[in-house]
Amino acid sequence: MLSFNKNEILETIRMIDSENLDVRTVTMALSLFDCVGRDADETADLVYRKIVSRAGNLVKVSNEIAETYGVPIVNKRVSVTPVSLIGARVGGYEKLCKALDSAAKEIGIDFIGGYSALVHKGMTAFERDFIDSIPAAIASTQKVCASVNVGSTRSGINMDAVRLMGEKIKALAERTASTGGSGCAKLVVFCNAVEDNPFMAGAFNGPGEGDAVINVGVSGPGVVSCALRNLGKSADLLAVAEEIKRTAFKITRVGQLVASEAAKRLDAQFGIVDLSLAPTPKVGDSVAQILEEMGLESVGAAGTTACLAILNDAVKKGGVMASSSVGGLSGAFIPVSEDDGMIRAVRRGALTLEKLEAMTCVCSVGLDMIAVPGSTSAATLSAIIADECAIGMINNKTTAVRVIPAPGKDVGDEVEFGGLLGRAPVMPVNPYSAAEFIARGGRVPAPVHSLKN
Amino acid sequence: MKAVVTVVGKDKSGIIAHVTSFLAEKGANVEDISQTILQDWFVMIMLADTGDTPLTDLRKGAEKLGEKIGVNISIQHEDIFTAMHRI
Numbered sequence: 001m002l003s004f005n006k007n008e009i010l011e012t013i014r015m016i017d018s019e020n021l022d023v024r025t026v027t028m029a030l031s032l033f034d035c036v037g038r039d040a041d042e043t044a045d046l047v048y049r050k051i052v053s054r055a056g057n058l059v060k061v062s063n064e065i066a067e068t069y070g071v072p073i074v075n076k077r078v079s080v081t082p083v084s085l086i087g088a089r090v091g092g093y094e095k096l097c098k099a100l101d102s103a104a105k106e107i108g109i110d111f112i113g114g115y116s117a118l119v120h121k122g123m124t125a126f127e128r129d130f131i132d133s134i135p136a137a138i139a140s141t142q143k144v145c146a147s148v149n150v151g152s153t154r155s156g157i158n159m160d161a162v163r164l165m166g167e168k169i170k171a172l173a174e175r176t177a178s179t180g181g182s183g184c185a186k187l188v189v190f191c192n193a194v195e196d197n198p199f200m201a202g203a204f205n206g207p208g209e210g211d212a213v214i215n216v217g218v219s220g221p222g223v224v225s226c227a228l229r230n231l232g233k234s235a236d237l238l239a240v241a242e243e244i245k246r247t248a249f250k251i252t253r254v255g256q257l258v259a260s261e262a263a264k265r266l267d268a269q270f271g272i273v274d275l276s277l278a279p280t281p282k283v284g285d286s287v288a289q290i291l292e293e294m295g296l297e298s299v300g301a302a303g304t305t306a307c308l309a310i311l312n313d314a315v316k317k318g319g320v321m322a323s324s325s326v327g328g329l330s331g332a333f334i335p336v337s338e339d340d341g342m343i344r345a346v347r348r349g350a351l352t353l354e355k356l357e358a359m360t361c362v363c364s365v366g367l368d369m370i371a372v373p374g375s376t377s378a379a380t381l382s383a384i385i386a387d388e389c390a391i392g393m394i395n396n397k398t399t400a401v402r403v404i405p406a407p408g409k410d411v412g413d414e415v416e417f418g419g420l421l422g423r424a425p426v427m428p429v430n431p432y433s434a435a436e437f438i439a440r441g442g443r444v445p446a447p448v449h450s451l452k453n
Numbered sequence: 454m455k456a457v458v459t460v461v462g463k464d465k466s467g468i469i470a471h472v473t474s475f476l477a478e479k480g481a482n483v484e485d486i487s488q489t490i491l492q493d494w495f496v497m498i499m500l501a502d503t504g505d506t507p508l509t510d511l512r513k514g515a516e517k518l519g520e521k522i523g524v525n526i527s528i529q530h531e532d533i534f535t536a537m538h539r540i
Binding site for chain 2: 002003004006008009010011012013016017067068069070071250253254256257
């Protein structure tokens with residue numbers, strides 16, 4: 001007998017058919033600690049073999065699950081142990097990067113993450129070599145994503161790493177100048193990076209994680225904005241928050257179902273469900289639209305940070321009971337190029353870099369997919385990273401910078417990245433210099449509230 | 454496995470006959486059926502035991518049939534509704 005009422009059934013059908021409910025990614029996190037060989041060639045070979053043998057069925061199984069449940073699974077990905085650690089003794093980072101890229105192509109996934117280093121307190125010589133390898137390695141591969149954690153609430157901010165990362169972003173943009181600096185879309189700089197994030201470009205399998213773990217990222221900004229539209233304009237904010245929670249709960253339950261099924265079928269451990277409202281350039285799949293549905297004429301207007309804070313918190317509260325293990329970044333992403341509503345707000349002059357920075361105090365991550373003029377100096381990029389890290393460090397949250405200094409482009413131009421990465425209007429950056437501050441180097445000490453023990 | 458079949462479209466004669474005979478051809482057994490007309494729109498929800506027929510096959514056939522008779526037919530695994538609406 002049917003144990004659901006008509007409204008419940010029609011709601012689910014509507015969410016999937018017309019409101020873009022999807023599982024954004026099934027990410028298999030793999031440990032590479034058992035792949036260290038005698039030299040770089042052997043290590044690269046072991047890395048390739050492990051990924052192909054362990055995640056070879058990821059795409060097939062994900063497609064089968066999507067067919068069984070009728071819910072699209074948009075991306076299938078792999079994240080690995082930070083590669084800086086795997087090459088600590090053998091070096092040859094570019095070879096390892098190429099091995100990741102070949103393995104990703106072989107098994108048909110769209111991205112592989114974990115070309116990463118964790119240098120939030122200090123940097124070893126091998127980590128320095130690793131960071132130096134990033135521009136060439138990422139520019140010469142298609143599917144590998146890199147991330148570097150340069151700060152944390154517990155340890156402060158490694159400003160030497162921050163300075164280096166500004167330079168590497170700049171170098172990577174120049175190496176990929178023919179595609180608008182698109183290499184930078186595959187490089188993210190973190191403060192308080194999480195070890196079980198399934199989303200790119202920042203996914204890696206943390207050293208404290210298991211050998212093969214399924215982490216699932218669920219999305220559905222379209223579902224949330226439709227729910228708010230149906231709620232109407234007269235509902236007060238408690239009602240708005242409740243509606244978001246209810247919707248987030250339902251979305252996360254789908255993620256939990258898919259994640260546990262994927263873990264079972266792939267003989268892997270179930271890790272976490274990350275409920276992140278991740279927009280796509282598709283109309284109606286926008287976080288900006290949710291904020292505007294809450295009562296803003298345009299995202300970027302006064303009130304945007306407050307609306308985003310309500311959204312981010314309600315999403316977490318709704319998701320937390322829906323899954324046996326919520327993790328990753330869980331909240332609302334605010335990438336510019338990937339969100340139709342954000343792009344329109346930048347074009348009409350409603351949304352600035354400074355407002356986005358304020359929004360990162362309350363969103364789930366940070367400054368994401370933002371194009372700035374190609375003339376922006378490495379020191380200014382480092383200073384933008386330092387600002388974001390300060391927000392993350394003091395507020396005990398993850399923050400990140402994924403910024404594209406688009407070569408030869410200036411304010412008023414747009415950069416097209418294609419696919420889910422979308423297109424980004426080039427945004428103005430404050431022209432005054434922070435070069436002397438960045439040149440100081442050293443470490444920003446951890447804040448007093450890091451002393452918790 | 455159990456699937457929920459939802460049919461939504463402009464009301465006309467023969468919709469139930471078309472859909473149920475399609476399901477019978479595919480070896481699916483209809484276990485429950487509920488149907489209403491909402492402002493000229495025909496809404497029918499069925500619970501079917503699909504036996505060994507893969508949902509993908511059913512969906513492909515249903516899509517074709519839906520186009521032919523001018524309704525939207527959706528076939529979903531029962532578990533997705535349980536996950537979303539039952540704690």
